[in-house]
Amino acid sequence: MGHYLDSVPFSGIIRIRDMMYSVKDPFRLDQGDVSFDAPDTVKAAMRGAIDDNRSHYLQTTGVPRLLELLAEKLRTRNGIPIGDPSEVMVTTGGIHALFIACQALLEPGDEVIIPDPTWPPCAGNVRAAYGVPVPCPLHERLAWRYDLEELASKITPKTRAIYINSPHNPTGGVLRPEDVAAIAALAEQRGLWLFSDEAYEDVIFDEAAHVSPASLAGMYERTISLYTFSKTYAMTGLRLGYLAAADSTLRERMKKVLFYTASNVTSVVQFGGIGALEGSQASVSACRDELRARRDLFYAGLREVAFGTLGGEPPRGAFYAFVRIDPEWRPPNGDRGASLSWAMTEYLISQGRIGCVPGVDFGANGEGYIRFCFARDRRELSGALDSMRALFSSLPARSR
Secondary structure, eight states: OOGGGGGSOOOHHHHHHHHHHTSSSOBOTTSOOOSSOOOHHHHHHHHHHHHTTOOSOOOTTOOHHHHHHHHHHHHHTSOOOOOSGGGEEEESSHHHHHHHHHHHHOOTTOEEEEEESOOHHHHHHHHHTTOEEEEEEEEGGGTSEEOHHHHHHTOOTTEEEEEEESSOTTTOOOOOHHHHHHHHHHHHHHTOEEEEEOTTTTOBOTTOOOOOGGGSTTTGGGEEEEEESTTTTTOGGGOOEEEEOSOHHHHHHHHHHHHHHHSSOOHHHHHHHHHHHHSOOHHHHHHHHHHHHHHHHHHHHHHHHSTTSEEOOOOSBSSEEEEEEOTTOOOTTSOOTTOHHHHHHHHHHHHHOBOOEEGGGGOGGGTTEEEEETTSOHHHHHHHHHHHHHHHHTSOGGGO
């Protein structure tokens, strides 16, 4: 039996989903999904693929036209020196891309430094490859960025790679260009690889800049860059991602993992990806502008309705509110148990119908925080805030 999988935890998000299905008329701020629909260019391309009977096996690494478009996108928008489309491969979403990369790169016992808090599949995929995730805190006082000296202190002789995710899930932190340059220099000096998860590359606010580590001099050779169509084109359920790597030996390994887990990514979805890239990109900036407005709406409302029980600064990227819980807060029964994060989550779901995720589910450094997704439509956000007002205004003053 695959007993090693017993050490790979499920995300608490699965427990949250089960809880939410028992709630009538919930506000689904727990799900990392946007309320937007995929662009018409995607839908038209997928309909055309169905009408053209594109329902047969395809090349394992992706449709040639899609690979060409992705290579060009990575060169022009990300600044990565892609030499040939064969350096790119298509995956079944971003989580599949990370799985493939971990399986191809890691040996048993290899350590990977990961953020704390982090997206749960990050640690899970490292463990699934017999690797060892080594958490390194992100700090709220640094706008959810690393203390770079602390990051360097986590490196041991067993360290194989550093995983970075900017913009970051769950905190919305964005690494500054100087952060990326310093982490890249550290990787080069210590002979390490970088996993660069850039799923939220197009969801950056307030003039913050996104820098792909593989675009820096000498870094493409030691970086595996991971992407998804889910966030940029609202294609979460269609499961389309991609990755890029310069090392040919590593790519051959990744190609094997891709073949043995998917044979090829769903044909019709790949043609949808072609439609997304060949069509107008106006929806990308329009969605970002709307997400910025929803972020501001949610944080303004939070300051008004939470009475100081929940707080924090708006994120610079992604579409999550990772907010601090007042450590003095207690639920009406006075018992918050072992985890403040879980107590608040269960209170908001059971009493307010408000979906959310406990910060501790993202790592020990997330205890005392809670995550909301503000990518839901404005009416749902406003409904959640109204429900929150009723909950917190009714609490005794000492519990607020």
